[in-house]
Amino acid sequence: MSLIMRATRRQMLHGLGASGLALAAGLRPRPARAGELVVGFIYVGPKDDYGYNQAHAEAAAILKTMPGVKILEEEKVPETDDVEKTMESMIELDGASLLFPTSFGYFDPYMLRMAKKYKDVQFRHCGGLWSKDKHPMNAGSYFGYIGMGQYLNGIVAGHTTKTKKLGFIAAKPIPQVLINVNSFALGARSVDPSITTQVIFTGDWSMPVKEAEATNGLADQGIDVVTCHVDGPKVVVETAEHRGMYTCGYHANQAKLAPKGYLTGAEWNWITVYKMFVEDVQSGRPVPNFVRGGLAEGFVKMSPYGPAVSETARSHADAVKAEIMKGGYSVFKGPLKDNKGNQVIAAGAAYPETAIQIESMNYLVDGVAGSLS
Amino acid sequence: MTAISASAGAASITVPSGLAPDRTYPARRALEAVGIPLAALVIAFVAFSIFLLALGKSPSDFALLVWKGAFGSWFSVQNTLQRAAPLLLTALCVALPAQLGLVIIGGEGAVVLGGLAATVVALPLSGAPPVLVQIAMAIAGAAMGAVWIGIAGALRALRGVNETISSLLLAYIGLALFNHLVEGPLRDPASLNKPSTWGIGEANMMAALPGTELHPGLLVGAIACVLCWVLISRTSVGFAARVTGGNLRAAQLQGLKVARLVIAACALGGAFAGLAGMIEVAAVHGRANASLAAGYGYTGVLIAFLARHNPIAIMPMAVLLGGIGAAGGLLQRRMGLPDATVLLLEGFIFVAILASETLYGRILWFQPRERRA
Numbered sequence: 216m217s218l219i220m221r222a223t224r225r226q227m228l229h230g231l232g233a234s235g236l237a238l239a240a241g242l243r244p245r246p247a248r249a250g251e252l253v254v255g256f257i258y259v260g261p262k263d264d265y266g267y268n269q270a271h272a273e274a275a276a277i278l279k280t281m282p283g284v285k286i287l288e289e290e291k292v293p294e295t296d297d298v299e300k301t302m303e304s305m306i307e308l309d310g311a312s313l314l315f316p317t318s319f320g321y322f323d324p325y326m327l328r329m330a331k332k333y334k335d336v337q338f339r340h341c342g343g344l345w346s347k348d349k350h351p352m353n354a355g356s357y358f359g360y361i362g363m364g365q366y367l368n369g370i371v372a373g374h375t376t377k378t379k380k381l382g383f384i385a386a387k388p389i390p391q392v393l394i395n396v397n398s399f400a401l402g403a404r405s406v407d408p409s410i411t412t413q414v415i416f417t418g419d420w421s422m423p424v425k426e427a428e429a430t431n432g433l434a435d436q437g438i439d440v441v442t443c444h445v446d447g448p449k450v451v452v453e454t455a456e457h458r459g460m461y462t463c464g465y466h467a468n469q470a471k472l473a474p475k476g477y478l479t480g481a482e483w484n485w486i487t488v489y490k491m492f493v494e495d496v497q498s499g500r501p502v503p504n505f506v507r508g509g510l511a512e513g514f515v516k517m518s519p520y521g522p523a524v525s526e527t528a529r530s531h532a533d534a535v536k537a538e539i540m541k542g543g544y545s546v547f548k549g550p551l552k553d554n555k556g557n558q559v560i561a562a563g564a565a566y567p568e569t570a571i572q573i574e575s576m577n578y579l580v581d582g583v584a585g586s587l588s
Numbered sequence: 589m590t591a592i593s594a595s596a597g598a599a600s601i602t603v604p605s606g607l608a609p610d611r612t613y614p615a616r617r618a619l620e621a622v623g624i625p626l627a628a629l630v631i632a633f634v635a636f637s638i639f640l641l642a643l644g645k646s647p648s649d650f651a652l653l654v655w656k657g658a659f660g661s662w663f664s665v666q667n668t669l670q671r672a673a674p675l676l677l678t679a680l681c682v683a684l685p686a687q688l689g690l691v692i693i694g695g696e697g698a699v700v701l702g703g704l705a706a707t708v709v710a711l712p713l714s715g716a717p718p719v720l721v722q723i724a725m726a727i728a729g730a731a732m733g734a735v736w737i738g739i740a741g742a743l744r745a746l747r748g749v750n751e752t753i754s755s756l757l758l759a760y761i762g763l764a765l766f767n768h769l770v771e772g773p774l775r776d777p778a779s780l781n782k783p784s785t786w787g788i789g790e791a792n793m794m795a796a797l798p799g800t801e802l803h804p805g806l807l808v809g810a811i812a813c814v815l816c817w818v819l820i821s822r823t824s825v826g827f828a829a830r831v832t833g834g835n836l837r838a839a840q841l842q843g844l845k846v847a848r849l850v851i852a853a854c855a856l857g858g859a860f861a862g863l864a865g866m867i868e869v870a871a872v873h874g875r876a877n878a879s880l881a882a883g884y885g886y887t888g889v890l891i892a893f894l895a896r897h898n899p900i901a902i903m904p905m906a907v908l909l910g911g912i913g914a915a916g917g918l919l920q921r922r923m924g925l926p927d928a929t930v931l932l933l934e935g936f937i938f939v940a941i942l943a944s945e946t947l948y949g950r951i952l953w954f955q956p957r958e959r960r961a
Contacts, residue, residue, distance in 0.1 A: 308661075
């Protein structure tokens with residue numbers, strides 16, 4: 216027993232020494248290099264998730280190569296007051312003056328509180344909620360119209376499916392997700408109106424087990440093309456590949472995970488936005504508060520076609536994409552019915568991606584199997 | 589009072605006549621309670637250092653950054669304490685039933701439902717004096733939490749259902765119920781892409797503690813810990829609880845109302861967890877939404893075990909874990925370590941402290957002199 220005692224005492228001394236050292240050196244401030252712009256990125260999940268967070272981290276990695284820019288990154292920051300402290304820590308301890316909290320739930324009240332407290336710091340949030348009347352001028356938001364990407368996914372899926380049954384694994388029945396589900400289904404039905412899309416809601420943004428179960432469930436029903444809107448499509452894409460299904464990607468490029476079955480994918484291209492913000496700050500121009508764009512503006516891009524995509528599918532999707540690039544293209548146009556038979560868009564009405572009417576979407580279109588509650 | 593006289597009586601009996609009373613024993617016993625966990629922490633850190641060296645990272649840099657991020661400045665200290673605040677209450681939800689030998693791990697359910705109940709009560713009261721609203725919210729939150737964990741206690745006491753499993757499953761049910769209500773009947777239609785309830789109103793939010801940015805949850809948590817310590821170690825009810833935890837049969841033979849004690853301890857623990865949820869709503873989020881399910885209930889389990897279910901020890905342990913969390917961001921940014929590093933360090937600490945349990949009573953220097961002879 217005395218042996219244990221001695222060891223413990225020695226280790227305690229060791230520990231005391233280490234903490235003394237830490238005390239002395241911990242007070243040393245870290246000077247920010249003159250003229251260097253420190254930019255902070257905050258992610259809600261791991262930055263190598265093949266999905267939402269990776270899409271942002273890939274852009275951050277490109278920013279790192281720009282001169283005079285220093286990038287800070289923090290992953291897996293929850294949507295609580297933790298994110299306030301992360302922002303504050305980046306500002307106080309690392310001298311950040313431009314912050315990108317990238318998760319939707321960071322905005323209200325957390326980022327707004329920090330924007331009020333640190334008026335010299337620019338905050339730009341991914342999600343699109345900033346309004347001039349309600350929010351501080353050093354805050355702002357940006358987002359991309361990715362529904363068009365899902366529409367193109369749907370066209371390619373519509374040409375590829377043999378069973379005429381598609382699957383969509385979604386997190387929550389919120390407008391952003393419903394726009395994607397409906398766009399995908401409408402894209403497929405523009406190829407063949409008999410195609411149906413089965414949607415499954417997992418209930419949350421990152422539910423790997425449920426996502427795998429859902430994918431297997433879809434495969435068992437004879438569905439042969441699947442896509443998703445969850446934070447990390449990795450599980451869905453890999454499971455689908457194992458089950459011999461085709462997949463359309465989302466958020467980032469998942470071709471590596473499904474070399475055989477990956478058709479194409481709707482990807483974010485955030486570098487367009489981030490580069491613009493950084494250059495504005497560096498050159499002292501006013502930084503825009505509200506920024507949005509789609510395929511035409513380079514906010515969204517499509518994954519290169521996989522080996523399973525037919526020539527017909529390519530030329531059809533490319534032709535529609537060329538139309539979209541001209542601007543003003545409407546996926547949602549009347550007469551359109553939801554999957555309960557109610558008319559949701561009257562004949563003659565057409566809503567392009569920028570239309571405010573589709574921002575509060577609360578229905579599944581005709582041809583989608585599934586329910587919102 | 590029963591507890592004191594019993595132990596004092598025992599001590600006077602065991603001192604053999606002719607030997608001087610062992611005056612330093614109480615101090616040594618206190619030192620045992622502090623020294624063993626400290627030694628375990630040092631061992632955990634040494635083991636973790638080996639891991640860091642294997643990765644080619646410097647343990648001294650690591651220690652420095654943990655110090656800087658957790659305690660190195662007033663900002664860092666507030667960061668640490670803010671993260672510790674909800675954990676004080678959720679740890680009590682584990683530590684109180686643990687006095688009776690129960691292992692309750694479903695505090696998360698009480699946190700989210702407590703937060704929701706508090707919000708629901710606040711909504712119709714808008715316009716009433718904020719103090720009244722806050723009191724009503726606290727009562728509602730605590731009552732909801734008490735009912736939820738009380739169910740697990742009642743199932744144990746009346747039907748013999750394992751409380752560990754039932755409390756965990758109740759947490760899943762609670763979360764599902766919470767999501768259903770927040771995304772359905774209680775949803776503010778304006779919360780499009782992050783379903784939330786209506787806000788409780790800026791006026792009803794709890795103000796920060798004077799001179800700090802810390803919310804009052806820290807103070808409430810600390811007071812609750814002290815009160816629980818008094819309850820457990822200085823009252824006859826607490827003594828009865830510990831007797832039951834020590835030997836159920838003996839307690840029953842003594843005529844203790846075991847079933848009542850079990851349900852009461854669970855309900856009281858649940859009330860603290862529900863209060864934690866109420867404070868999150870009233871001091872941080874302002875409304876109930878998915879941000880409430882941040883895992884505080886589960887981290888509370890970790891802390892209660894680290895503190896060996898001693899309410900006083902919960903305070904330093906919560907600060908320890910809060911500090912590691914606060915430093916986590918700095919570790920990611922400065923050392924390029926992934927977020928999982930923090931989990932790994934917590935894992936090392938947890939295993940070391942649990943393993944050190946076997947040392948209590950075995951290092952003779954800490955023991956009464958007559959036992960060493």
